[in-house]
Amino acid sequence: MKRRGRGIACMWYPIGFTVDANASAATVKVNEDGTATVLTGTVETGQGSLTVLGQIAAEALGIATDDVHVVSADTDTTPMDTGAIASRTTYVTGNAIWLAAEAAKAILFETAAPMLGVKVSQLEARDRKIQVKSFPQRNVSIGEVAHRSQVVLGQPAIGSASWNPPTVAMDPETGQGKPFATYVYATQIAEVDVDDETGEVEILRIAAAHDCGTAINPMLVEGQVEGGISMGVGMALQEEMLFDANGRHINPNLTNYIMPTSLDMPEIAVDIVQGYDPTGPFGAKGVGEPTAVPTAAAILNAIHDAVGVRVTSLPATAEKVLTAIKAKRAAEVKQIPA
Amino acid sequence: MKAFGYVSAKDLEHAIALLGEHGARAKILAGGTDLLVELKHAVHNPEVIVDVSRLHELKTIAVADDGLHIGALVTHSDIMNSPVIRDMFPALVAAAHSIGAMQTRNLGTLGGNLVTCVPSMDSGPALIALDASVTVASTEGQRRMPLFELFVGPRKTSLKPGDLLVDIIIPKENLGKPAAFEKFGLRKGQALALVNVGASFWIDREKSVLVAPRIALGAVAPTVMRAPKAEAFLDGCKISAEVMAEAGRIAAMEAKPISDFRASADYRRDLVAVLVKRALANAQARATAKEKELVA
């Protein structure tokens, strides 16, 4: 018989470690037509970071995502970056790119101020224009300004910057201190059916609410959450590297290392929690890793809710779940006569 | 893969001649989904690969006087899409659908699946439950034998070098016999069976008892096995949920599973009991549905 259960799990996850140097550098070059090229030493590993970083540069420069081209991952040409790790790219590399774009924009403002007859401090960049704050009708296109800067004045609008979340030492005895710049939070709730004759767990749906500060690109945030959940599903129910008594792998292949297929994944509903972190670029924190954190816990709590057994070692294979169910039944039978 | 010769057979006659010529030095390539993996892992090092995948005569599904003939090169997808099989044997469709994924089902053939003779093969239990037999051809001519006799041990068939499996026949008397296939794997997609079960029976409507029950179990013995005690128990029994559950418990005692990294023997026995019960219930549901169809 199938028994339904629900389980909730929440988590916190740090963004921007501070126990070691964690720097990113970036260069933003505004081309003479008002488009921009970004140089970054990070690597696109599938999460869409180059798109997000381009959006950050575009936002700072007042242009569109499509106006920005991001060049990445070449030690000869791109500035140093600590790397595509630890969910740091949007936050740390993003801050570096934002600062570099601001530096490039400052050059554009120097050029635009006399064109518009105002002070630099009165300018803002919006909608591919440099305009006077509160008087958007007084404007000049970024392309025109960039062209003038580079071709007429000989001051190309190029900015470089680096950013490092302030490094702080921790107390070695107590571990007290500020090991990370900021944290994100999330909750996932799973609904499962447990077959109490086979122990099979079917995950029906998962609701996930994740904080990432400002979502620079909500579509990509959702993609991260959905992907993280699939890893969590594998961790909860299926995946395990096994060794024989001599330390040799038993299942080093995708036939016997069981990871989720499209048929094993539940329906997923993703919500992005409204948040804003003043230390991140445009309020953003990060999202990559946290998505995989609460899934297994939520599923295991749902199993517990469904059949009343607490599986304490992962993965909760069907056999393990059935063994626990049988043990529970045996214990109940023993209790009755007493 | 280690180097080998390759020859593609034009037709059945050509294939048999090639196999007769090369004998034990050859391996037969049909769908290739198992053979290529074995060649890549150097399980076999044949001198020559005889590719029979172009033999159109082995790709037909047809009802003849003696029963339903399924060509050995019929793919799992072909079985899923065959109107005849869908109508007569949804259990075979279920077994075919449970194999691998779309890509491997498009390549893999029924004959190929049977001759791998892996204990967890999915086609075997469904066909054994329907008393299927097979035709084997060689330079010495064709012969027919029960499918059960094909299976000798894990990855070991009774076929000799030079033999080619030609077709699989479900006997006339079993056409439309209510049957069901149940499988339990470690996940839903691309799952290998921890246990699979084929079951079939006729229902004597007057007495409302089970007749000619068959229970075939996979992945719980060196080859696909029957569960004769459970079958004997069911034979002539009145249909009820309790009877089906009891047959499952008997079959579980008969199963000879091993423990491995995928599951323990005890768990596999538990699964046998559950899956046999469910297969019988599904076969009964199938019988009832078929009856309603006939009445309508």
Added chain:
Amino acid sequence: MTDVTMIVNGQVRGASVPPETTLLQLLRDNFNLTGAKLGCDVGDCGACTVIVDGQAVNSCLMLAGQAEGRQILTIEGLASREWLHPIQTAFENSGALQCGFCGPGVLLSAKALLDENLNPSTQEIRDALSGNLCRCTGYTKMIEAVQDAARLLREESRTQLTHARTEATAP
């Protein structure tokens, strides 16, 4: 050596290769069609999926010789110069691929499904994609994208839009 000739993305191509060459190797190494990927080499991951005579298959599990005379569609043949296939448009618009490595295989599995069934249920889509492992997406946006592509294709067939399409699989 085995001499093979086949139609790849509408072009007749030939090669002479050692018999142990797989179709995947032939496509990647001889024909320079690197869209199909080697992910596991034994048919578990689906990254090597191509369409042979209208059916999605693992090209790592076929010998080049088996493809003799057959029609092969690889990801490189899905779009034409004028026209992105609706599956490609839908995957792009919904962010259905992340690292993209499984993408060519997933798109061709989706094509094989939609060629047979223009109105697939979610379960049918999951079934069709179950031979393509993906570690990035959780398959969620892929399933949405296949649904979008099906809708686009249905609209297209309804309005009888006669794009000058060069479909490699047309018989």
Added chain:
Amino acid sequence: MNEHSRVLERDELEIAETLRSPDVDLRLPPVLPREPYPIEPLTPDARQQTRAVGQRATRSDARLHGLGQTKYIDDLSFPGMLYARIKRAGIASARIKRIDTSAAEAMPGVMAVLTGKEIPTNSFGPTFQDQPVLADPIVRHAGDGVAAVAAVTEQIANEALAKIVVEYEPLPAVLDPVAAMREDSPKVHAPNSNIYATKVVRKGDIEKGFAESDRIFEARFSTQMIEHVSLEPHAAIADWDANGRLTIWATIGRITLARADMARTLKLPMSRIRIIGTIVGGNFGGKNEISQEPALALLSKKTGRPVKGVFTRGEEFTATTTRHPIIMDYKTGVSNKGRILARQIRLVLDGGAYCSWSATTLGKACILSPGPYKIDNVVAEAFVVYTNKTMTGAMRGFGAPQVCFAYESQMDDIAKALGIDPLEIRLLNAFDEGSSSPTGQVLHSVVIKESLRKAADRFGWEPRS
């Protein structure tokens, strides 16, 4: 039967081109003309918006992904390129007595063979440099490389591996992390202790916290070893050119660190090394450090030709980093109303044969292990231990999914025992803006309660009586 499955006869076909076999050194140029694809009409609106932030802009690489035009390492080839394969030890703990590569070197098509002795600095690692490029002379897990071959085809390279003879003296192995912590256990990196990093977080007065608690809950949780399973295997191409400059195309997430590690292992100035990161076909933490790259570089140096190495799926499991199994002991004191007053945690991480990112994982797991809750009295201790198994390292979450499983499982057990709704007990204990973390950090931008409520709303969570 499929209607498409008519097999065309050869004489029906007009051959447009015929190619030679691949068993020659050089590959042929691409043949299909690359036509331009229309960009403008298909570019979704979001990419054109100003403001850019907050837009559901399509990915800049989406089109190439969909067309199959994204170039991953294995899609690149260079004139004269060789193929490298690495021989794996297949034994968990041993001393290499002898390696005989002569038969492999004599094979036609084999251009170079490399062993650990030839590597200038045969150790690397992001935290401790405890990992050899090729084992010499100690093998510490079955996936350790012992020799590398470069040949004109991958097939020849594979066949050459089989001809390399390695004689091992087996050494005692330790596979269980708890056993490895004992003084008398075999030492993976003798003579050092197997416990190679520890972390402690202490806050408040744990004894007082437990004394004030109405109920105390204790449980042990454990997790398994998990592989990243990036669909793209680890891959790299090394080209040591005639100027003595090394270019590496690699599927790696940290090129800055990779260059530093390469400079160290090869004793080469950084200015002579260029690392180009291609689009990584999945990382999840598994491609955060170099692996085969120094071997490829030296094979390229030996042969004067570019050398490509692509791991098999099997090597992805046996020879790359994985997620730490953790044994987690939790003791939690609560009030009858469900407030957590004290929590004591002990974590033992199975670190595998080499450190990789274990120390970082240890730190994160330890700091996060009390959970996102206001707890005044905390002691968390964590240990990471060498065993003769595949090394564990960075993987999405760095220890957090494991401890979350533990703290959230126990949270539900507490809720059930006290008769409190699981959502309510979390809302009761969760951090607020300005809460102090277990390390005494004052937290800002805290929205955990919002996330709890939002998920509960979406799910339709109703308290049960």
